[in-house]
Amino acid sequence: MNSKNHTNQIQLITYIDRLSGGKINNLHQMLQGPLAGLFDGVHLLPFYPPIDGEDAGFDPTDHTAVDSRLGNWDDIRTLAADFPVMADMIVNHMSAQSPQFLDVLEHGEKSPYWPLFLTKDTVFGEGATAEQISAVYRPRPTPFFTDIALKDGRKVPFWTTFTANQIDIDVNSAAGKAYLNAILERFTENGVKYIRLDAAGYAIKKAGTRCFMLPETFEFIAALSERAKARGMVCLVEIHGYHQTQIEIAKRCDMVYDFALPPLVLHTLFSRNAEALKHWLDIAPRNCITVLDTHDGIGIVDAADYQGQPGLLTDPELDTLVETIHKNSKGSSKLATGSAANNVDLYQVNCSFYDALGQNDQQYLLARAIQLFCPGISQIYYAGLLAMENDVELLQKSRVGRDIGRPYLTADKVENALQKPVVKALCQLIKLRRSLQAFNGKFSQTLNNDQYQLCWQHEAHTASLEISLASLQATIHWQHGGQQAASLSLNSL
Template sequence: MKIKNQAMLITYSDSLGKNLKDLKKVLEGPLKDVVGGIHILPFFPSSGDRGFAPMDYTKVDPAFGDWSDIEALSKDYYLMFDFMINHISAKSPYFLDFLEKKDESAYADLFIRYKNFWPNGEPTQEDVDLIYKRKPRAPYRIATFADGSEEKVWCTFDEQQIDLDVTTETTRRFIQENLEQLAEHGASIIRLDAFAYANKKIGTNCFFVEPDIWEMLHFPRQLLAPKDVEILPEIHEHYTIQQKIAEQDYYVYDFALPMLVLHALYSGHVNRLVHWMEICPRKQFTTLDTHDGIGVVDVKDLLTDEETEETREALYAQGANVKKIYSTEAYNNLDIYQINCTYYSALGNNDQAYLLARVLQCFAPGIPQIYYVGLLAGENDIELLESSKEGRNINRHYYDLEEIEQEVQRPVVQSLFKLLKFRNTSPAFDGEFSVKMLDETSMEIFWNNQDAGVSARLTANLKEKSFEIVEIEEGKMTIIEL
């Protein structure tokens, strides 16, 4: 199925009910017509990081279901799957075979061995300092082979996530085979996780290494284009990177929007948000929340450093049940540039402020993605956070079917559903976009589809947290009540 200009749900296979069959029930019941697409977070057998250390892309984790469950969803929704282009599980058959057979393994070339990569088998301190890394040391783990020997292999993230050498024929074949079979199972778009880390080159920071990274982007596109499957590189960094990729006609993420909307709602000032909407890519997926924290690095130079700090401090002051420690090493947080909090709790569990945030997202350029906790206006799950000591679990509540039935009755959730149904069905959003600042605290967004004779206008006052949505069809104005 081709991508539709309709809201996309982001969810794990076992977050709305226990498995994929439960998820289908929820989508056909309480969530009927609310979303047009689903990003099903990694559903493969995995050895860590909630699915992001995949062992085998040819299988669905039996705890969630099987391929028939995925394919059943693909008949009614456009689907996004994940492909971890940077790494594979330490418990994958590929890495285990490498540990068993070492140089004789058919998969030896899948991995980056320090002894082959660095001129003297080790990076210099200067090399290490240069690398854009997620650890306070060189990115490696020790591989212990069956013969008792040991060597270092590149490992950017968790010990369970072994980096792939994307330059070798073995890895290219691995990427091709897996992407093609994911396309066969109903993917409309494949998200390339941790994409900017994939290329490593001595003398660089090993992050979004140009020009190599462009070839790395074109390779999967060429494979998937004949199958009508798109790709979406996942990168948290300076907004200009997303603009560069968008210029090549790829889909990108709008990871700047979450902090910019918070800044506008906390401060009451619309200037930064309006500026971003004027210059942001149009072919994009917008987010306010994902399975990770709220990104801070993405608004560098869109907010001043002072405004970013003020927004961060306001989140801790005005947010509900959120503390700075939840985004630190004490809660296993690798990324100092992300804040662990649900978006609803970031806005103090305030229904009106939260609804306005979602209205702004739905009117922004791009296709809105809404994380399952956000779809149910979920609060911070302190119980899960404390029991797991995993910071990101604050925003990873498990909903059972009964709880979902209760949550969807809340007025804020009902209003959000009305908003998403309007966003999914109004032809206005297939038209031309424009935005303007009315005064320091107010803005107007206008979508005009001349061909269909339909337009939609949002007028919002960020200080008062008030807004009005109007749809105009053949001169007749209708106020959209949420």
């Protein structure tokens, strides 16, 4: 890694098979070739077998293996030597097709892996009340228990937070701890620098609670983060939820996502009002990863209220936000959101960020400039880097709502996208951001009527993004210590 401040970085987030023609080596070459000078690291979305499973790699049959269609661990280690790698650590569940679970189906309680998986009885004992069941927080409309038949014919209600093919793990069991340690060991051996704890908020279940973000969950996250840190790795916790919860989580781990940023940026541009965004940036954790778009769409719950506590946006503001996204995307996002396309998530809108802004190049560049001027490591999703439109054709083919923002790109499609004026401008913006030493320093912001300003200063180095909210015109000003000041209008890019 270069000598830049830990948080003064920009990372690419991508599926290997959807960007680089399906090979780790191809992605490495792309980062050193057409994408040279843009990124300090790369978040590789799940590369474990099977990458083309029910949940695009988030249902691993072997979390310690690389899907052979992509390459092997040697390829990961080689990539990590040039671009620090973030890998997903899926702590909540594993595939129903995994050897461990298949052994459970074959041998029942006699399987050495029986304690690895959560059942209804594991948490509730022999009798769960209707009140206890209804209290459990559901991120998806499907049941959180799935009756699965063992070889002897008995049906056992296994805990399945997400899908029936993703069996929840008992992370407190000896088998669960050994499973997670094996993943950490494999990551350590192969140079993984950052770990993203996927679905960590659901990892601890306890009767009589929501089974989501419990005090014990915080303890689990903190302990796992310490184990990773002892191996020289940085831990990122991935949780969609109330913004105050994110603030609390950030105190107990290395890094959290700023999932509230995407809806707040959209609200700012749609309403020409930055008050909600400024308020959030006043209180937001500084040890964060910022995103606008991800493989999971645009989160909404992160800006919403919770159990009577006010959110960053009001319900009417969120309703307007969602409807504006649908309008700007000419209805394509509505095809992939909610009950449409068998969509499984209740807290997001499935839409590319470019389409959410109606493919308006000026507003898209401004949204990215805001992201790049916010505190934290900036992660840019591969489809967002290339200003991709909603992939309605893939959605119609797969009937998976999130696929609308997960396009499969050939080398030719990538090359063509890199020639688009908005993409060229974004790449120029990224390179400028990476060149400015001011981002190693302190962040501040001001909002005076129509003028919103995001500022950074490090010793004699300064940088600012000045936005006129009425017109959405913006200018970047910067000065390297002792050198002549410079300015760049986003509209001139």
